[in-house]
Amino acid sequence: MRAMFMRYPVLICLLLAGYAFLYLPIFSLIIYSFNESRLVTVWGGFSTKWYGELLQNGPLIDAALLSLKIAAMNATLAIVLGTLAALALVRFRKSRGHASLGIMVTAPLVMPEIIIGLSLLLLFVAMEDLTGWPAGRGQTTILIAHATFSMAYVTVIVQSRLAHMDRSLEEAALDLGARPLRVFFTITLPMIAPALAAGWLLAFTLSMDDLVIASFVSGPGSTTLPMVVYSSVRLGVSPQINALATLFIAVVSLAVLIASVILYRQQKKDN
Amino acid sequence: MNQPRSLANQSWSAPEGEPVVRIEKVTKHFGEVYAVDDISIDIHRGEFFSLLGASGCGKTTLLRMLAGFETPSSGRIYIDGQDVTDVPPYKRPINMMFQSYALFPHMTVAQNIAYGLKNEPLNRQQRRERVVEMMALVQIEKLATRKPHQLSGGQRQRVALARALAKHPKILLLDEPLGALDKKLRERTQFELVNLQERLGITFIIVTHDQEEAMTMSSRIALMHDGRIEQVDSPRRMYEFPATRYAANFIGSVNMFEGHVVSHEQDMVTIASEETGSELIVHHSQPLTQGMPVTVAVRPEKLKLTEKGTNPANEITGTIQEIAYLGDVSIYHIDLPSGKRVQFTQSNIQALAELPLTWGQEITLTWSSHSCGVLSQ
Amino acid sequence: MKLSFATANPQKLIVAIPWLWLALFFVMPFIFILKISVSEPQLAMPPYQDWIREFEDGLLTITLNFGNYLLLLEDDLYVSALLGSATIAGISTLLCLLIGYPMAYAIALAPSHWRMPLLMLIILPFWTSFLLRVYAWIGILKDNGLLNQLLMSIGLIDQPLQILHTPVAVYIGVVYSYLPFLVLPLYATLVRLDNTLLEAAADLGARPLRQFMTVTLPQSVPGMVAGSMLVFIPVMGEFVIPDLLGGPDTLMVGKLMWTEFFNNKDWPVASSLAAVLLMLLIIPFVFMRHFEQRTAEEEK
Numbered sequence: 001m002r003a004m005f006m007r008y009p010v011l012i013c014l015l016l017a018g019y020a021f022l023y024l025p026i027f028s029l030i031i032y033s034f035n036e037s038r039l040v041t042v043w044g045g046f047s048t049k050w051y052g053e054l055l056q057n058g059p060l061i062d063a064a065l066l067s068l069k070i071a072a073m074n075a076t077l078a079i080v081l082g083t084l085a086a087l088a089l090v091r092f093r094k095s096r097g098h099a100s101l102g103i104m105v106t107a108p109l110v111m112p113e114i115i116i117g118l119s120l121l122l123l124f125v126a127m128e129d130l131t132g133w134p135a136g137r138g139q140t141t142i143l144i145a146h147a148t149f150s151m152a153y154v155t156v157i158v159q160s161r162l163a164h165m166d167r168s169l170e171e172a173a174l175d176l177g178a179r180p181l182r183v184f185f186t187i188t189l190p191m192i193a194p195a196l197a198a199g200w201l202l203a204f205t206l207s208m209d210d211l212v213i214a215s216f217v218s219g220p221g222s223t224t225l226p227m228v229v230y231s232s233v234r235l236g237v238s239p240q241i242n243a244l245a246t247l248f249i250a251v252v253s254l255a256v257l258i259a260s261v262i263l264y265r266q267q268k269k270d271n
Numbered sequence: 272m273n274q275p276r277s278l279a280n281q282s283w284s285a286p287e288g289e290p291v292v293r294i295e296k297v298t299k300h301f302g303e304v305y306a307v308d309d310i311s312i313d314i315h316r317g318e319f320f321s322l323l324g325a326s327g328c329g330k331t332t333l334l335r336m337l338a339g340f341e342t343p344s345s346g347r348i349y350i351d352g353q354d355v356t357d358v359p360p361y362k363r364p365i366n367m368m369f370q371s372y373a374l375f376p377h378m379t380v381a382q383n384i385a386y387g388l389k390n391e392p393l394n395r396q397q398r399r400e401r402v403v404e405m406m407a408l409v410q411i412e413k414l415a416t417r418k419p420h421q422l423s424g425g426q427r428q429r430v431a432l433a434r435a436l437a438k439h440p441k442i443l444l445l446d447e448p449l450g451a452l453d454k455k456l457r458e459r460t461q462f463e464l465v466n467l468q469e470r471l472g473i474t475f476i477i478v479t480h481d482q483e484e485a486m487t488m489s490s491r492i493a494l495m496h497d498g499r500i501e502q503v504d505s506p507r508r509m510y511e512f513p514a515t516r517y518a519a520n521f522i523g524s525v526n527m528f529e530g531h532v533v534s535h536e537q538d539m540v541t542i543a544s545e546e547t548g549s550e551l552i553v554h555h556s557q558p559l560t561q562g563m564p565v566t567v568a569v570r571p572e573k574l575k576l577t578e579k580g581t582n583p584a585n586e587i588t589g590t591i592q593e594i595a596y597l598g599d600v601s602i603y604h605i606d607l608p609s610g611k612r613v614q615f616t617q618s619n620i621q622a623l624a625e626l627p628l629t630w631g632q633e634i635t636l637t638w639s640s641h642s643c644g645v646l647s648q
Numbered sequence: 649m650k651l652s653f654a655t656a657n658p659q660k661l662i663v664a665i666p667w668l669w670l671a672l673f674f675v676m677p678f679i680f681i682l683k684i685s686v687s688e689p690q691l692a693m694p695p696y697q698d699w700i701r702e703f704e705d706g707l708l709t710i711t712l713n714f715g716n717y718l719l720l721l722e723d724d725l726y727v728s729a730l731l732g733s734a735t736i737a738g739i740s741t742l743l744c745l746l747i748g749y750p751m752a753y754a755i756a757l758a759p760s761h762w763r764m765p766l767l768m769l770i771i772l773p774f775w776t777s778f779l780l781r782v783y784a785w786i787g788i789l790k791d792n793g794l795l796n797q798l799l800m801s802i803g804l805i806d807q808p809l810q811i812l813h814t815p816v817a818v819y820i821g822v823v824y825s826y827l828p829f830l831v832l833p834l835y836a837t838l839v840r841l842d843n844t845l846l847e848a849a850a851d852l853g854a855r856p857l858r859q860f861m862t863v864t865l866p867q868s869v870p871g872m873v874a875g876s877m878l879v880f881i882p883v884m885g886e887f888v889i890p891d892l893l894g895g896p897d898t899l900m901v902g903k904l905m906w907t908e909f910f911n912n913k914d915w916p917v918a919s920s921l922a923a924v925l926l927m928l929l930i931i932p933f934v935f936m937r938h939f940e941q942r943t944a945e946e947e948k
Contacts, residue, residue, distance in 0.1 A: 112885020
């Protein structure tokens with residue numbers, strides 16, 4: 001297999017070029033966040049002043065805190081809904097609504113955000129008109145909108161884990177006298193825990209990242225981080241945003257690194 | 272140590288009293304497919320009962336219905352006289368050892384064994400004692416803190432057994448319990464399972480596709496085919512007196528001669544067959560009518576060499592076509608003048624003796640009227 | 649297989665909760681899109697008229713206004729925006745395939761202990777903010793940006809090229825952002841391919857290129873379709889990339905909807921645009937589901 005890989009130098013070059021394409025913009029973001037000059041393209045010496053300014057930027061910090069809060073709530077809600085949907089899709093194939101649930105879960109994965117955002121806004125307006133809830137738009141409506149599309153991603157992840165899980169483990173637990181609820185919490189849940197963790201992180205990231213849907217369903221006083229970034233970016237390049245991007249990248253890289261180390265140790269222990 | 276009954280191959284007779292498991296006219300179909308088709312069996316206390324059959328014969332479905340993972344489409348299942356047909360698996364006094372062992376990968380050996388005890392009326396101390404007792408029973412005391420992935424196949428099998436026995440079930444179900452082990456370990460484990468069952472007195476119901484395994488361990492075997500029972504009998508009777516063509520073929524090798532009944536007097540049937548060239552006489556007590564088409568089954572090792580023309584019946588003559596030397600025995604394929612091919616086995620008693628039989632040689636074989644049977648279908 | 653012991657209630661609940669959630673917050677909204685797309689705009693909040701109105705005499709009047717759809721047909725702007733989106737989505741998908749296929753294939757051919765890290769490197773950018781990654785291209789592509797500086801310093805050009813605010817910038821941004829969506833499903837298909845088939849082809853005398861064209865490529869069609877749809881469908885409605893990287897002449901339906909909605913406050917027209925886009929996207933979506941299910945069945 002290795003020989004086969006090495007036999008195609010062109011393929012390796014194309015792969016490396018692909019990675020360069022993916023990573024060069026990210027490196028440029030990082031480098032210019034340490035640029036003394038305001039002009040993004042002129043190198044004016046090393047500086048961390050944009051980080052300082054970033055931390056002084058009140059509206060941006062507020063928006064970041066709101067985004068973090070919504071992202072955490074969204075991830076938790078999406079995990080619950082996505083796990084239920086995955087259970088329904090994998091375990092209860094004969095139940096009513098199985099086919100339609102399958103379609104409804106796949107569709108948000110590819111649906112353009114702008115349609116989701118617009119349609120949800122129209123729904124919220126109409127619902128408020130009819131029932132008085134949700135009163136205005138803000139955190140709650142953003143949370144609902146985010147949970148709706150991130151649960152689709154969670155479902156896909158948990159579904160594949162559940163499908164590959166040995167059914168006889170749960171049967172063995174039932175056979176040993178555990179009621180279905182105890183089986184779920186002591187056997188099923190620990191078995192799908194890695195998928196739940198991955199799903200939670202993905203849902204968190206999706207929520208932190210969303211501009212379009214939040215723009216539709218947010219209200220006055222609920223401006224999320226991407227909305228602040230967007231309005232700042234529209235005005236042109238700003239080193240503060242580079243600094244923000246660098247922080248983002250640092251956090252994500254750190255998380256990936258920690259996850260890899262944990263996985264590596266786990267594998268080593270298993271062997 | 273007392274000699275395990277089934278290994279001694281003593282015949283088994285149904286005891287008086289209520290069966291511990293009664294399967295009554297149970298049918299299970301998945302859509303159009305009948306996995307289990309109108310099966311009734313009584314299994315008694317302390318039996319080592321095998322459900323034997325090729326894959327897809329419905330034996331696993333039947334076992335899963337006993338455990339409660341499937342509900343019969345029709346029919347009832349009773350355990351100790353109590354109807355459990357609709358009782359969920361977690362309320363049945365039955366435990367199961369899974370084919371894959373289904374050990375919980377995130378728990379240690381001790382935690383696996385203790386899992387079922389959480390629902391028992393035991394305090395902590397008693398629970399711990401029970402776990403230790405079970406580990407001692409299957410000799411895995413040293414593995415208590417290991418996780419399943421750190422165990423060998425044989426060790427996993429023991430943990431699964433200990434876990435299933437921990438709750439002291441009335442009945443233990445074993446789904447292909449030795450399937451994942453290599454041949455040597457499998458043979459040793461067969462004896463251990465039988466000893467354990469003798470010692471605990473628990474009813475074992477085992478599913479297997481391996482006829483040797485079923486023969487070695489069981490007090491009785493139910494041979495299944497296409498969702499139906501072919502025959503329920505002790506291993507010995509199953510081998511010596513198969514009831515159907517399928518049963519005769521499934522366990523061991525067999526020669527079958529087609530013919531029709533000439534006469535039936537007392538215990539003796541006389542059968543004429545165009546395949547053999549001589550009349551066949553069989554000890555058979557069931558009534559047969561004259562002219563009825565029947566099949567006579569003779570095991571290859573029941574045949575013995577004889578002089579041509581010295582037997583009034585049960586005599587065949589043919590030429591040796593093939594010889595297979597298997598070490599302990601040799602198998603000869605003999606073609607009769609009718610074109611029928613017959614198998615004949617002979618023990619190789621002497622190591623370097625001149626082979627008495629060779630290719631193309633004409634030999635005559637006979638057998639006793641007590642060592643063959645009449646198959647009804 | 650239905651579990652016989654699962655009493656009806658918890659099972660129904662497990663199916664019902666996500667079903668109801670999605671029915672309410674994913675399917676219902678589309679009905680409102682359809683409803684509002686046929687109503688009259690008005691200067692109020694919400695800026696549309698309900699077409700079911702109860703008059704004083706108690707009669708129910710329904711006025712449907714299909715004018716919004718007529719407008720879409722009559723005004724070249726909308727038709728060309730839809731065509732523009734389709735063109736950009738189609739060409740970007742092809743570009744993603746051209747760049748992504750060799751990458752996915754190289755990873756699938758790599759020694760097994762390299763595959764996970766190589767895949768992680770594909771996924772990693774996806775975890776950092778999409779908006780910020782698109783923003784990075786502004787700094788690279790603008791007139792005095794990194795790319796122009798580089799090209800000028802090596803003497804390839806004298807004058808900066810205008811790349812930002814042109815369709816080229818949109819293509820770069822789209823391919824950059826959506827490449828992982830194509831590589832992942834394609835890799836999943838390629839890595840499952842039976843190597844013995846290639847060996848058999850080689851044994852029968854096929855050269856590597858012919859092996860690839862006759863064995864690998866046809867077998868990777870499901871992955872190519874799945875990946876292409878994961879790119880094509882969302883790009884059809886893309887807003888951020890054309891807005892930040894495209895110019896005034898980059899017409900895409902997502903951007904147009906945004907303008908109609910936020911700048912012109914014309915909810916009915918935005919809704920009818922969304923409805924048309926939705927109808928158009930059903931075709932590739934059904935196509936994708938069909939291939940997904942076929943792959944799932946083949947796996948069994």
